[in-house]
Amino acid sequence: MKPMNLDGLRAGRTLALGLLLLLNCLGVADRAWxxxxxxxxxxxxxxxxxxxxxxxxxxxxxxxxxxxxxxxxxxxxxxxxxxxxxxxxxxxxxxxxxxxxxxxxxxxxxxxxxxxxxxxxxxxxxxxxxxxxxxxxxxxxxxxxxxxxxxxxxxxxxxxxxxxxxxxxxxxxxxxxxxxxxxxxxxxxxxxxxxxxxxxxxxxxxxxxxxxxxxxxxxxxxxxxxxxxxxxxxxxxxxxxxxxxxxxxxxxxxxxxxxxxxxxxxEGQLPDLVFSGMVVENEDELRTYSPVTLHVERANVGNADAQLETFELVALPPDGGPPIFIRRRAASGFIGYKAIPAYTTLSEQVRWSGFTRKGRYTLLATVDPLDEQGNGLVAELNENNNQFQKTIQVRGTPPDTPVEPNLNSAIELQRNRLFTLWTSASDRDGDRLFYRFEVQAEEGDEWLVLTNQTVAFTNGWCATNHLTITPVLEDPDLLPVAGSGADPRTYVTLPGSNAVYRIRARAADEDGISTPSKEVSLSFTFNTLPNRPSLTGDTTGDTQQAVILTAHSTDPEGDPVAFRFNWGDSLTPTWTEWIWCDPGTNSVTATHLYASPGKYCVVVEATDLYSTRYDSPPRATASSRVVDISDYRAPTNSLVVLTLDKDRATPLPGMAFSITGATNITTNTGPRGVWQSQALPDTYTVTFTDVA
Missing domain, CATH: 2.60.120 (Jelly Rolls)
Incomplete structure (x- = not known):
């Protein structure tokens, strides 16, 4: 057998060599044999x-x-x-x-x-x-x-x-x-x-x-x-x-x-071996680090049986490195030699796992007949037919399975807060990776891709291994309002109104998509209302002096708290508007003037920011207390100034005014919207300085 010229192969796999091997391998059908x-x-x-x-x-x-x-x-x-x-x-x-x-x-x-x-x-x-x-x-x-x-x-x-x-x-x-x-x-x-x-x-x-x-x-x-x-x-x-x-x-x-x-x-009286072909199983799906099965077909085209043969198969890597021996039979010991009868084709299966780099590999093989003593026989045909080459494309391996997304705790739905999913994966080929997060509403449902509008996606894939979302339900009424704090580009509309979703991650590179990560649960807890409010302040009053009550409550989640009051005197509207606590506080103080004496049940309700935004009407917790209102009787020789809102029930405290007459004074109403003082009988003029 003539050994392969590996030095020449290392030197460049030149076009001339490639053409020579190809022409020698294929031959010309019209030669007079x-x-x-x-x-x-x-x-x-x-x-x-x-x-x-x-x-x-x-x-x-x-x-x-x-x-x-x-x-x-x-x-x-x-x-x-x-x-x-x-x-x-x-x-x-x-x-x-x-x-x-x-x-x-x-x-x-x-x-x-x-x-x-x-x-x-x-x-x-x-x-x-x-x-x-x-x-x-x-x-x-x-x-x-x-x-x-x-x-x-x-x-x-x-x-x-x-x-x-x-x-x-x-x-x-x-x-x-x-x-x-x-x-x-x-x-x-x-x-x-x-x-x-x-x-x-x-x-x-x-x-x-x-x-x-x-x-x-x-x-x-x-x-x-x-x-x-x-x-x-x-x-x-x-x-x-x-x-x-x-x-x-x-x-x-x-x-x-x-x-x-x-x-x-x-074709003569001696055996002669040529290559009839090389079949690579699943040639279109060759991957790095994966085994490949080669079927190397050698034909004895001579009139005599080839009792023994030698065989070499090497791969030339895509980076021009030294040849890699896949199968080699030495001339000594006759171990592994094959006998091929005249005019018979032998297809030998070779399995190999040596693709460590992606790219185009050239497979080169040489076969020669031996006599019974192991000596090479001179072919009577063009002896270079005993060489064969085939070029194959090896693609890289898809990324490894990514780690499960980092869902370590429940996310509260309708909270309008950002949440970032993270994952990571490795790739044995060192390729650039792309990531995708997928969500499933019910077991057996289709997996949907999670995307937002802050990064560029291609069919759900992005170049970052994290995704920031603000989860909301698919009901349009539940979408966060404009200017509520979250970036609208991060809103992710989830299907249905489930409390638990499944989340998984995938990674991809130019060679394919990984298997999905382990699934994790994305659990949503719905908004919790504030604690039942307390109501402190006046228990008695009269038709001239407004009562002052203070409502107090805390929210388990630290959300902003609001209160509203029903004063029990059948005024329209029955309920006040929602009154928000000042930042850092959990209390609201309100005043009310009753027009008639009697016992009134005052009801106060507490709610939070997210219930007023998403619930209609807002859900709330409530408390009540009774106030006893008597008829007002002004003292003798007294001057009283009372400031009320247009509903004639809500005092306006701290209203500035001046009085001219027997007594001249400039002052303002007190916290209940009332000012009172002894005065001589006279005609007085009251002028308010800060009323539109």
């Missing part, structure tokens, strides 16, 4: 020589994970050789495959050189982050009609989607989260399936090719089959996946012009 039979297949509608056959059939397949926000469409026509694949996703993923197929008969075990000629145009496209798209051409051999693995070869034509047929994608719709299935794709499907002939499609592809808007591929692959009837398929594939933080679309259309199968049974 004595084909037992050369089969040529073309579309049914193409001109064909007498020894050329038509494509047998065409097929499509597609899948989508989330209907409505992911789409998969495909078309294939064996008459014109046309293929179209389209996959798009805003949430979830979609995949689309279309192929042409031919049947062939192998009279005995043979080595097959399969050469595919195809022209295609199209491209993958992604928008936002955490979205992926890819395109490839692929082939498969169904031995005796049994399903076989598809072999994918990356195909990025790098042509804009407009070349596929009109403006396929609308970025504005993508950015807004909407994604309508483009009519241009439906039109192209109809063109390929029903409208265009072989000639029309060929002309269209030729025009695109002439304007550098299409690519032409002519590739040869190797495989072996036993005697019997077999199916060879060649086609296109489009994949797209996204996580609501972006969108992805992939689209290809093309024409398979020819498939040539060279069946070879005269």
């Amino acid at each position: 004595g084909y037992a039979e050369l089969l040529v297949f073309k579309p049914e509608g193409a001109p064909r020589a007498t020894n050329e056959q038509a494509f047998f059939d065409a097929g499509t397949w597609g899948t989508r994970l989330v209907p409505g926000v992911s789409f998969s469409k495909a078309a294939a026509n064996s008459s014109n050789g046309g293929l179209l694949v389209f996959a798009s996703a805003w949430v979830g993923g979609a995949s689309s495959v279309a192929w042409q197929e031919v049947w062939f008969e192998a009279p005995q075990p043979v080595h097959v050189y399969a050469t595919v000629k195809m022209t295609c145009t199209g491209s993958p496209f992604t928008y936002g982050y955490a979205s992926w798209a890819g395109t490839s051409w692929r082939w498969a051999v169904n031995v005796h009609g049994e399903e076989a693995r598809w072999h994918d070869h990356d195909l990025d034509a790098a042509f804009t989607l407009e070349t596929v047929g009109g403006k396929v994608i609308d970025l504005a719709l993508l950015a807004a989260g909407g994604f309508e299935f483009p009519a241009a794709v439906e039109a192209l499907i109809d063109v390929i399936d029903n409208t265009w002939t072989m000639y029309q499609l060929s002309q269209d592809m030729a025009n695109l090719l002439a304007n550098n808007r299409a690519t032409r591929l002519e590739e040869t692959v190797h495989f072996t089959v036993p005697a019997g009837t077999h199916l060879f398929r060649v086609g296109l594939r489009a994949n797209a996946a996204a996580l609501a933080t972006g969108a992805a679309v992939a689209m290809l259309r093309g024409q398979v012009e020819e498939v040539r199968l060279g069946l070879n049974t005269e």
Whole structure:
């Protein structure tokens, strides 16, 4: 076996080396190696020589994970050789495959050189982050009609989607989260399936090719089959996946012009090993730190059994570091060597977990036959067919599960107070993280995203690991009033009127979304009213002297307290307005003048800021007491000044006035709205100085 030139690989993986390996791997089907039979297949509608056959059939397949926000469409026509694949996703993923197929008969075990000629145009496209798209051409051999693995070869034509047929994608719709299935794709499907002939499609592809808007591929692959009837398929594939933080679309259309199968049974008397392919399971979902399963297929295309073989498989990391050995069999001891009979393909499964960095890895493999003594055999074919390379894209791992949100105590609903949710997460790839908090009203309900208007969100995701909210119920009457203290941009309307909600957090990066955190309960306690008020002050009075009463109460939550009075004398309105305590106090003093003598029951109610704001009428606690009012009799030779509000029941204390007459004086009414003094009989003039 010729060992790999690892120094050369380390030195740069140059384009020349890549092309050499690729050309050596694929070979050229028309080299004169004595084909037992050369089969040529073309579309049914193409001109064909007498020894050329038509494509047998065409097929499509597609899948989508989330209907409505992911789409998969495909078309294939064996008459014109046309293929179209389209996959798009805003949430979830979609995949689309279309192929042409031919049947062939192998009279005995043979080595097959399969050469595919195809022209295609199209491209993958992604928008936002955490979205992926890819395109490839692929082939498969169904031995005796049994399903076989598809072999994918990356195909990025790098042509804009407009070349596929009109403006396929609308970025504005993508950015807004909407994604309508483009009519241009439906039109192209109809063109390929029903409208265009072989000639029309060929002309269209030729025009695109002439304007550098299409690519032409002519590739040869190797495989072996036993005697019997077999199916060879060649086609296109489009994949797209996204996580609501972006969108992805992939689209290809093309024409398979020819498939040539060279069946070879005269390749010398020695074994010769070539690579027929390498299949990577779940290639579109390769992640760092996760195991990958490789199926490495080696074919013995010689006329003699390969009793022993050596095999090396290495990965070239994306950062240009040294090759990483995945599988290596030494030349000594013959441990792990495989025997491969003539014209037989061996598919060996290799599991590996060495992807520690995301990016594009190149897998390189070499295989050589040995004789029974362990000596390398000289291949009679182009011996470089024993080398194979495949490039794969490894995405990063989504973030680890974030810690549960920091809900250590209950939040009082309708309190109009800010509350900040916190979480955190780690990411093994070191990517920038985004966070989202979600709420569930009832078990089994949909999880809703919590957002406010103070930070920028993309579909609920923000770049900070905390979220400040002011929770309110969804009843509009319960929204905080303007200027009440909380930032209106933090209001979060919660569904229903439950007392307990579930909260969880998620983290995301460009590679995906984490599993949700542990759920925690968001408990709301409703407003508690002030304690029952006390009422102190006068118990007696008269129709000239107002009574003075003081109400006192405390609020368990420290909310501002207000009082109102019902004086029991049937005045309208029955209740006074709410009177708020001065800041730092819990008491209010009020006065009232009764017009008639009698016993009156005075009732006082206490409420707080949030009940007056959210309850209609406000809820309150109450107390009462009785006052005994007698008829007023003024003393002889006395002058009395009484100041009342317009309701003639509420004294106005401290009103300034002046008196002129036998006695001249300037003074003001007392705390009950009354001034009284001895005076000589005379005519007096009373002038108030501060009454509007």
